[in-house]
Amino acid sequence: MAKPVEVSDSDWDTQVLQSDVPVLVDFWAPWCGPCRMVAPLVEELATEYEGKAKFFKLNTDDNIRTATRYGIRSIPTLIVFKGGELVDQVIGFRPKSDLKKSLEKAF
């Protein structure tokens, strides 16, 4: 099973923006209950899309610069990137079908 990889302010550009395949980033923090509901759904997507897309988690407490850069004001927020560009975002807990729909916009 594929698992989302932790990404930080320092490797954001190389991991996310310069990725050659679509990327889904899960913005989360340890104190956020709904984030813990979203995490297993993101893991399931990571398995389904293994090899076709990359999946990252960004801890917003530790990586304020990136959270601020993307105007994160509520978590969980999931953002889909393609070729360094923001394609779509989902704010708050949503069913897996909604997350998949958002990710599909990058294909």
Place this chain on the structure above:
Amino acid sequence: MANRDYDVVIIGGGPAGLAAGLYAARGRHRTVLLEKGVIGGQISLTELVENYPGVPNVNGFDLAQTMLQQAESHGMETEYVDVTGIEKSGQRWVVRTGADDFTAKAVIITAGAEYNRLGVPGEEKLTGKGVSYCATCDAAFFKEMEVAVVGGGDAAMDEGLFTTRYASKVHILHRRDELRASRILQDRAFANPKMQFHWNTVVEEILGEELVTGVKLRDIVTGETSEMPVSAVFVFIGQHPNTGFLDGLVKMDAGTHILVDDWMRTKVPGIFAAGDVRQNSARQVASSVGDGVTAAIAADHYITDAFPD
């Protein structure tokens, strides 16, 4: 779409539904709980539950997960679907969702309550971008910024005080000239130097394109309008029960809370309601759990009487 048969279908996975599920499953009824969002409902957004007897301090999300595991260990199933309606089919009920239909001998409605929205321009567009209904979830994103809290009740004061941990100033915007919050919370709020009170004030619009940049206010006494620069608007102006999908099936009061008797029975045989969704709920985790248990026991009695094998 499949038709799936159960003895008991429970609509809503907050404390009332989880408690009902535990009892129904332990009573050897084939039981499914239907949840459209997050297990735990409102408590899953609560940082700390301090008033659930026997559990001195617990994170709300963790408490809900424990309740879920306990109910599932006794055989309750869980499905993440949105219920769209309930219909009679012979002696059974059909619970319709966006996907499968679920049939039941008894239905327990524990759909809970949802926060009220202001209903002003900018609110929907900027939700999650500075507009929030949960300070404990989102306040951390407004370190050293000025924010607004709308409301004058317990929730507004409680969440406003929490927000002062991060924000440089918290503007309380209240339509009346006095608070409705309990005395202890009022005392704490007035004593906090970061809290600033604006009386007789209503929000007319939330300003901003990508992120919240301010609010447009109106003084309801003088009629004067003004703008206030803030980075967030936290809204705590009460809540309403999630009963829209019932479409006249059961009797409700003027506030659309479901009317039930002491056993959580509606007037419709086989339909029960428990927790925040019913009239006169005490709106506590403990009282909702009690309601859910009562409803499950009443449903058990109903099934035994109405479906003798």
